[in-house]
Amino acid sequence: MLENSDFRIEEPDLSSKYDVDLIRRFLSPLGFNFDASAVDYSIILYNLNDDIVGVGSFQGKVLKYLAVAPHFRETGAFAHIATYLTERVMMEHQQAFVFTKPENISRFVGLGYHHIASAEPLIAVLEFGYSNITKYCEYLKSIKKLNILGRTAAIVMNCNPFTLGHQYLVEKAADENELVYLFVVEEDKSTFSFVDRWNMIQAGVQHLSNVIMVKGGEYMVSEATFPNYFLKNESQDLVTQKQAELDITIFCKYIAPVLNINTRYVGTECYCSTTEQYNNALKHLLPKYDIELYEVTRKSIQLNDCKEWVSASKVREALAKGDTNRMEQFLPETTIQYLQNGLQERVKEKLEVCQLRH
Amino acid sequence: MELKIKAQAGSFESSDVLIMVEPQPTGVGRKIELESIVMQQFGDDLLNQIHRDLDALGIDDIRVIINDKGALPPTISARLETALKRSAGLQAGTLT
Numbered sequence: 001m002l003e004n005s006d007f008r009i010e011e012p013d014l015s016s017k018y019d020v021d022l023i024r025r026f027l028s029p030l031g032f033n034f035d036a037s038a039v040d041y042s043i044i045l046y047n048l049n050d051d052i053v054g055v056g057s058f059q060g061k062v063l064k065y066l067a068v069a070p071h072f073r074e075t076g077a078f079a080h081i082a083t084y085l086t087e088r089v090m091m092e093h094q095q096a097f098v099f100t101k102p103e104n105i106s107r108f109v110g111l112g113y114h115h116i117a118s119a120e121p122l123i124a125v126l127e128f129g130y131s132n133i134t135k136y137c138e139y140l141k142s143i144k145k146l147n148i149l150g151r152t153a154a155i156v157m158n159c160n161p162f163t164l165g166h167q168y169l170v171e172k173a174a175d176e177n178e179l180v181y182l183f184v185v186e187e188d189k190s191t192f193s194f195v196d197r198w199n200m201i202q203a204g205v206q207h208l209s210n211v212i213m214v215k216g217g218e219y220m221v222s223e224a225t226f227p228n229y230f231l232k233n234e235s236q237d238l239v240t241q242k243q244a245e246l247d248i249t250i251f252c253k254y255i256a257p258v259l260n261i262n263t264r265y266v267g268t269e270c271y272c273s274t275t276e277q278y279n280n281a282l283k284h285l286l287p288k289y290d291i292e293l294y295e296v297t298r299k300s301i302q303l304n305d306c307k308e309w310v311s312a313s314k315v316r317e318a319l320a321k322g323d324t325n326r327m328e329q330f331l332p333e334t335t336i337q338y339l340q341n342g343l344q345e346r347v348k349e350k351l352e353v354c355q356l357r358h
Numbered sequence: 359m360e361l362k363i364k365a366q367a368g369s370f371e372s373s374d375v376l377i378m379v380e381p382q383p384t385g386v387g388r389k390i391e392l393e394s395i396v397m398q399q400f401g402d403d404l405l406n407q408i409h410r411d412l413d414a415l416g417i418d419d420i421r422v423i424i425n426d427k428g429a430l431p432p433t434i435s436a437r438l439e440t441a442l443k444r445s446a447g448l449q450a451g452t453l454t
Contacts, residue, residue, distance in 0.1 A: 076371040083369040083376065087453060090366060090378070111370040112393065112425035130364060130380055130423065 007053060007080055008046045014039065023065075026052050030067045039064055041088065045081055047072075056081040061093040082111050086128060095129030095218070116219075117253060119245035122238070127218075133254055136217045140258045145212060150178030153263040153294075154256070156220055157182065158312075160190040162200040162335045165267060165310035168299040173265045174208040176294075181259055186216040191316055196338075203334035219250050240274055244281035252289035263292045270298065271311060301329060359415050365444035365451065368429075368437040375429035377441045380421040387419060388412060394426035407431055411438050 012019035014036050023042060024034040036042075039057035042065070047053050054068035054077045063085050068078045089096040098108050102124045105115050109126070116133055118124040127133065153173045159166050173180045184201060188194050198213070205211045255261070264286060269276040279295065286293045300307045308314075310330050318327035328336050361381035368376040382389065390408055394401060408422060426434070443449035 079370040079372070083371065084453075086370070087366060087451075090364070091453065112376065112427075130378060130421070 006047060006075075007077060008048070009080075009084060010044050010046060012042055012044055014042060022052075023055050026055055026069070027065060027067055030069075032065055032067060034065060041085075043081065043084060045077055053077045054081050056085050058085050058089055058096075061089050061095060062097045062099065063089070064099075066098075078107065079111060082108075090129060093129070094131035095127050097218075098126045098128075100124055100126070117246055117249040119242040119249065122242045123246055125246060125250075131218075133219060133250075136219060137254055137258050139217070140214070140255065143212060143214060144259055145179055148179050148260065151176075151263055152179045152181065152259065152261050153177040153265055154181045154183060154251075154259070154261045155265045156185065156216065156251075157201070158185040158190060159197045159201050160192050160312050161197065161315060161339070162204045162332070163310050163312050163315055163330050164301065164332050165299040165312075165330070166201070167204050167332050168310075169265060169267050169296055170205050170211060171208065172296055173263075173294075174205075174211050177263060178210060180208075180211045180265075181214050181261065182211055183214045183216045183220050185220055186218070200335050200338050203338055204332050206334075219255070220247070237277070240277050241281060244278040245285060247278075248281055248285045252285065252291060256289065256291055261291065263294060265294045265296060268295055268298045270309060271313065303329065359417060359442060359446045359448075361417065361420060361442065361445040362447050363445055365441050367440035367444060367451075370425070370427065372427050373429060373433075374427055375434050375437050376425040376427075377434075377437045378423040378425075379438075379441045379445050380423075381445065382419040382421055384419050388417075389421040390424070391422065392424045392426070394424070395428050396426070403431075404434065407434060408438065411435055415439075415442060417442065 012023060014020060020034070020036045023036075023044065026044075027034045039059045042055065042057040044055050045053040045068075052069065053072045053075075054066070056066040057064045063082070066078070066081060066085070068081070086096050098113060100108065101122065102118050102120060105118070105124050105126065109115055111128075113126040113128045114132060116125050116127055153176070155170060155173055157166055157169075170180065170182060182201065182205065184194070184198055186194050190197070192200070198215075202213060205213070251264075264282065266279050266282060269279055282293050299310045301310060302308075315327050315330050318324075318330075331339075361379065364378065364380040366376065366378040368374055370376055388409070390405065392401065392405055392408070394404060404424070404426065408424065412418075412420065412422075422438070424434075429437070440449065444451050
């Protein structure tokens with residue numbers, strides 16, 4: 001490009017060890033631990049003497065590993081890399097995200113990125129693009145039910161798949177509140193696709209007239225896109241905790257006020273430590289925003305004289321093994337029916353592939 | 359000019375402007391989201407200029423996102439024109 005003739009962009013081949021090493025050697029002294037498997041695409045910016053000026057990558061819609069050598073920080077190199085990557089991301093997505101340390105917020109704000117939330121002192125998230133959190137709040141306003149005087153609850157669910165436990169939690173919230181907003185995690189990183197999960201939930205809650213289903217959008221539990229590479233010196237536990245804080249802060253700061261949410265329901269967690277940490281973070285943060293947390297004891301069922309907790313992972317396990325009887329013990333009639341309509345085979349194939357990979 | 363896809367032109371660099379355009383259904387009108395580091399001094403001028411340029415090209419239904427880092431008026435017009443041509447498929451982007 002003529003307008004940037006001082007710099008030249010090259011696309012390294014991420015399958016080549018040499019190219020990956022090149023990036024790694026550049027990033028290592030700057031405090032980054034480059035992981036080529038955690039990016040989809042990278043660029044290297046050279047000057048005309050073939051010195052590496054900076055690098056940048058992205059995975060999905062998240063920009064990663066943006067760094068410029070100290071010597072070139074006075075130049076437009078950083079903006080150059082960010083422009084190029086943002087444009088690339090925007091070819092396929094409506095927006096681009098950046099996770100960075102709070103001290104670097106100003107660098108991205110200076111480019112035009114918008115700061116969404118921070119979990120001090122480790123993480124901040126910013127976004128840029130056609131779609132943004134204001135647009136998501138407009139969506140929320142469009143589905144908001146007006147003239148609600150009583151308590152309004154929120155539940156966030158992935159439902160992979162929708163079990164009796166999920167149904168129990170929703171029913172309990174619907175019983176205790178005037179209105180329940182049921183957020184369905186939109187990210188497609190689960191065995192069941194968003195559309196399948198949405199349909200299963202819809203079928204499973206249709207008898208509850210005060211439940212409104214809401215698309216989780218980009219802002220509810222975006223765990224899978226969250227990169228923790230720039231926090232290599234922090235303990236994994238702390239990172240997970242900060243990640244949860246970030247998520248909850250977005251919920252409290254943007255989503256809850258729009259829908260006048262004053263309670264949030266979660267099920268108790270006894271299997272997954274990440275979810276448990278998430279629930280602990282909820283306990284700390286929600287009171288600061290005047291939102292009450294209700295932790296509902298997980299539903300259990302009686303199986304051969306012993307009590308067993310209902311869990312979606314047990315369902316997936318049984319499904320993978322083809323143990324239909326065990327699986328159906330955990331599922332409401334609506335999910336069973338949905339699964340029988342041809343979906344089951346598709347998911348089973350997917351599960352088998354997943355197991356091969358591990 | 360008929361806009362077909364979302365497109366962008368320009369950069370985040372200082373003295374440049376990044377313009378993103380998105381086609382809108384007929385009758386929606388122009389949605390212009392302007393951000394500039396010289397908003398206070400030239401915000402209205404910028405907006406007028408964008409409207410004039412869109413008038414000249416006969417575009418009524420569009421969403422324009424402008425992220426200005428103090429670009430001069432000719433730069434802004436050029437970036438807008440390029441973004442529009444890319445959107446209409448009349449000109450290829452720099453990324454292939």
